[in-house]
Amino acid sequence: xxxxxxDIRADFPIFRRKINNNPLIYFDNAATTQKPRQVIESxxxxxxxxxxxxxxxxxxxxxxxxxxxxxxRGKIAQFINSKSSEEIIFSRGTTEAINxxxxxxxxxxxxxxxxxxxxxxxxxxxxxxxxxxxKRKECIVNYxxxxxxxxxxxxxxxxxxxxxxxxxxxxxxSNVVGIVNEIKKIGxxxxxxxxxxxxxxxxxxxxxxxxxxxxxxxxxxxxxHKMLGPTGIGALYCKKEHYENMDPFQGGGEMIKEVNFNxxxxxxxxxxxxxxxxxxxxxxxxxxxxxxxxxxxxxxxIGMDKVWNHEKKLTKYTFDRLQECKKITIHGSLDVSLKxxxxxxxxxxxxxxxxxxxxxxxxxMIRSGYHCAQPLHQVFNLKSSARVSFYIYNTxxxxxxxVEVLREIEHF
Amino acid sequence: MLKLSDYVARIEETCGKEKSAIVTFKYSKKTEIINKILxxxxxxxxxxxxxxxxxxxxxxxxxxxxxxxxxxxVKKKEILSNILKELLL
Numbered sequence: 028x029x030x031x032x033x034d035i036r037a038d039f040p041i042f043r044r045k046i047n048n049n050p051l052i053y054f055d056n057a058a059t060t061q062k063p064r065q066v067i068e069s070x071x072x073x074x075x076x077x078x079x080x081x082x083x084x085x086x087x088x089x090x091x092x093x094x095x096x097x098x099x100r101g102k103i104a105q106f107i108n109s110k111s112s113e114e115i116i117f118s119r120g121t122t123e124a125i126n127x128x129x130x131x132x133x134x135x136x137x138x139x140x141x142x143x144x145x146x147x148x149x150x151x152x153x154x155x156x157x158x159x160x161x162k163r164k165e166c167i168v169n170y171x172x173x174x175x176x177x178x179x180x181x182x183x184x185x186x187x188x189x190x191x192x193x194x195x196x197x198x199x200x201s202n203v204v205g206i207v208n209e210i211k212k213i214g215x216x217x218x219x220x221x222x223x224x225x226x227x228x229x230x231x232x233x234x235x236x237x238x239x240x241x242x243x244x245x246x247x248x249x250x251x252h253k254m255l256g257p258t259g260i261g262a263l264y265c266k267k268e269h270y271e272n273m274d275p276f277q278g279g280g281e282m283i284k285e286v287n288f289n290x291x292x293x294x295x296x297x298x299x300x301x302x303x304x305x306x307x308x309x310x311x312x313x314x315x316x317x318x319x320x321x322x323x324x325x326x327x328x329i330g331m332d333k334v335w336n337h338e339k340k341l342t343k344y345t346f347d348r349l350q351e352c353k354k355i356t357i358h359g360s361l362d363v364s365l366k367x368x369x370x371x372x373x374x375x376x377x378x379x380x381x382x383x384x385x386x387x388x389x390x391x392m393i394r395s396g397y398h399c400a401q402p403l404h405q406v407f408n409l410k411s412s413a414r415v416s417f418y419i420y421n422t423x424x425x426x427x428x429x430v431e432v433l434r435e436i437e438h439f
Numbered sequence: 440m441l442k443l444s445d446y447v448a449r450i451e452e453t454c455g456k457e458k459s460a461i462v463t464f465k466y467s468k469k470t471e472i473i474n475k476i477l478x479x480x481x482x483x484x485x486x487x488x489x490x491x492x493x494x495x496x497x498x499x500x501x502x503x504x505x506x507x508x509x510x511x512x513v514k515k516k517e518i519l520s521n522i523l524k525e526l527l528l
Contacts, residue, residue: 388504
């Protein structure tokens, strides 16, 4: 059974919009996704009917807000098949979640000359936190190489992992080439070397069934806004056993149990809250978690298998149709079985920004530039690339229109 | 007296090795702006009134009918501002 995109599109108010007098075609889903009215309504409903700060208050509104917020944690835990909601730490998004591990786990556990293994295909958010931590802890960040087709060079990965490697931090799906990494296999090798594995799930959790227990991973970071949820909310799955090796990330608010002030010594002694709250300083993004819960419900209702198959279908169709455009080069593998719905390409004689501006003229939103993955562009020797990325509301007809527009630009 | 900010909504540097600047013009003045630029700059080629490849004082740029323009290899914002002033004011 395929997706009923007409029904789905009816849930997204933004598709009523016209851009430059054209119906909106949104192909920038790897950057962020559009929001269904169910998500928008849930946020509105929270502010109109339940708004209060969560935890530690006994009044009705606070209890309602707490229940909604903690239910959201539970729903997200189920979505990735985590053992319990206690393994879910709310964050602002993938970037903050990776930073949380780099600081909370990294500062406590990494020692001089320890190694961190990432790859050349990583988003800057999975490079920079490790580079920062490595400077403070005098560690080494190693980069597993990428093959010409954008897949991970497994031999190089195996050569670079050793008993010195303390953590492997790798994307599940590349945000540039859309290659799906074999996380189970990578995690097994990491664990054989007594290393932990953090998975950047920003481009996988929204698009496929991700099961943290089946993958046997230690950490998983992902963002709400890339899976129909609001911006400013994301989650970090953290296997419970690692909590004892992690210090708080930030201080204040929710992460505190007690601050005992000694009047004599004029010093405070702090007792941290239990995890996951130990890692959630300040008032959390309550409407964000509620919006994300609604997004998860929406995706569950469709079924992640259907989401995945739909994107595969769109990707295959785009590959086929793009063959007609002589001036286009698709980067990375053309093997749909290795990929999700992210397609980077270049247009002979035009910069990626020109292609994006041309498409924008026709109401088609695509991305251009480095996509926050400059190292991979350097590996591919690309100045930049144009990228289309799909989601549940995209259609074959939209791809037809996109190819029509590209054919127009070929005349330039 | 008209200022550049009456015509220009935003100038953004592109992401990528080639450092270009994207100029987004005020949507409400789009037609006036396009006409002014087409009058003052030299047209090299165009596609059906959608993209115009233009040159002005030795600087090549592309203007889009959606009211955006891309200026390549712009090293300094002031240089771009001066070009835009001459084109628009």
